[in-house]
Amino acid sequence: MPMVNIAGKEVEVDEEGYLVDLSQWNEDIAKYMAVEEKVDLTDSHWEVVNFLREYYAEYQIAPAVRVLTKAIGKKLGPEKGNNKYLYELFPYGPAKQACKIAGLPKPTGCI
Amino acid sequence: MSDMDEMDDGSGIIKKFMFLNRKAPHGTVYALEGLEVVLITAAFDQDVSLVFTDDGVFQLMKGIDTKGIEVKDFSKTYRALEGYDIEKLYVDQASMDARGLTEDDLIVDVTVLSVDEMANLMAEQDVVISF
Numbered sequence: 001m002p003m004v005n006i007a008g009k010e011v012e013v014d015e016e017g018y019l020v021d022l023s024q025w026n027e028d029i030a031k032y033m034a035v036e037e038k039v040d041l042t043d044s045h046w047e048v049v050n051f052l053r054e055y056y057a058e059y060q061i062a063p064a065v066r067v068l069t070k071a072i073g074k075k076l077g078p079e080k081g082n083n084k085y086l087y088e089l090f091p092y093g094p095a096k097q098a099c100k101i102a103g104l105p106k107p108t109g110c111i
Numbered sequence: 112m113s114d115m116d117e118m119d120d121g122s123g124i125i126k127k128f129m130f131l132n133r134k135a136p137h138g139t140v141y142a143l144e145g146l147e148v149v150l151i152t153a154a155f156d157q158d159v160s161l162v163f164t165d166d167g168v169f170q171l172m173k174g175i176d177t178k179g180i181e182v183k184d185f186s187k188t189y190r191a192l193e194g195y196d197i198e199k200l201y202v203d204q205a206s207m208d209a210r211g212l213t214e215d216d217l218i219v220d221v222t223v224l225s226v227d228e229m230a231n232l233m234a235e236q237d238v239v240i241s242f
Binding site: 058059060061063064066067070071 | 150153154183184185187190194195
């Protein structure tokens with residue numbers, strides 16, 4: 001699988017650019033992935049990224065977008081747990097893009 | 112590329128799917144593959160039941176530690192099923208008894224069924240898939 005150099009560190013990514021070993025993840029990698037995804041990271045983006053990392057630590061999966069939206073609504077309130085808010089942050093799919101930035105695998109149930 | 116749950120196949124038909132988990136969590140890939148199929152099926156808004164029987168009941172045990180065998184501990188993922196609206200989890204009483212397990216040993220809430228109850232539940236299904 002391809003290797004990329006991020007902030008002086010060699011990391012392995014899969015053919016779609018997702019981090020292979022999530023224990024390697026750090027903020028530099030998040031920033032690199034965000035540039036790849038053409039996402040300008042703000043605090044609101046970080047909130048979702050950090051939420052995803054917590055979700056993964058608890059359940060060992062990257063959630064499908066529907067599940068992510070519902071879970072965010074529960075934790076951060078309905079004004080954030082909706083498609084409009086999340087797609088504004090991550091136009092090409094909140095689960096797909098935010099998972100990549102968070103260093104998680106591609107969500108299960110995402111084709 | 113798009114998320115599956117944004118698609119609409121237009122049929123709107125809901126079938127009763129039962130996924131039967133019969134094998135120990137590790138050593139074969141059945142349990143993990145079965146779980147992935149269940150998570151994907153959830154996107155299609157079907158009526159899903161999960162059954163754990165025989166060594167399959169071990170999949171739900173608390174305190175699984177996979178460090179020594181260097182594989183992912185996916186037992187935590189069963190706790191995510193609720194978020195996927197998969198809430199019908201059943202275990203076979205006889206399989207639990209034979210292994211000295213009770214509901215308290217399991218990481219998720221389940222309904223324990225007798226052989227007869229399980230047979231009835233299976234008879235109601237449109238599709239039964241065994242892992």
